Amino acid sequence: MNVHELNVPEILKSAGLRVTPQRDAILRHIFACRGHMTADEIYRSMQSILPNLSVSTVYNTLKNLSEAGIIREIKFGDGASLFDANTSPHHHFVCKSCGKLIDFFLPSTPNLAHIAEEEKFQIEDMHIEVTGLCNDCLSVQGNS
Numbered sequence: 001m002n003v004h005e006l007n008v009p010e011i012l013k014s015a016g017l018r019v020t021p022q023r024d025a026i027l028r029h030i031f032a033c034r035g036h037m038t039a040d041e042i043y044r045s046m047q048s049i050l051p052n053l054s055v056s057t058v059y060n061t062l063k064n065l066s067e068a069g070i071i072r073e074i075k076f077g078d079g080a081s082l083f084d085a086n087t088s089p090h091h092h093f094v095c096k097s098c099g100k101l102i103d104f105f106l107p108s109t110p111n112l113a114h115i116a117e118e119e120k121f122q123i124e125d126m127h128i129e130v131t132g133l134c135n136d137c138l139s140v141q142g143n144s
């Protein structure tokens with residue numbers, strides 16, 4: 001995905017959102033970084049692009065964008081949500097050593113509908129978080 005070929009205003013409009021310079025810049029930034037950033041990281045890394053941007057604008061914009069389905073908010077068990085440029089259903093591997101995040105896909109996701117019915121809960125989102133060591137960290141370990 002080449003971010004320069006993306007028609008960001010068109011993406012916003014087709015999702016029913018009004019095009020504002022802030023939304024345009026934030027979405028462009030998330031696509032360029034391929035996502036997986038917390039709201040705070042997005043705010044801090046946008047300082048050089050939009051110096052007048054406020055934290056609350058970033059939070060509101062991220063909320064709007066994820067509610068519109070343009071980006072995906074991933075809630076990790078511990079800590080802040082990450083905002084993901086990849087909205088297709090996928091899961092994450094997190095390296096315990098360097099913190100690297102790797103997207104992965106499962107050929108089929110378990111159908112939890114019957115469990116939800118039995119346990120009487122309502123599923124809003126499903127996300128599998130797998131932890132371990134990434135290839136880079138494994139090779140560092142192997143060499144030492």
Ligand SMILES: [Zn+2]
Nearest residue numbers: 095098134137
């Ligand atoms: Zn690692």
Ligand SMILES: [Zn+2]
Nearest residue numbers: 084086090103
């Ligand atoms: Zn992801």
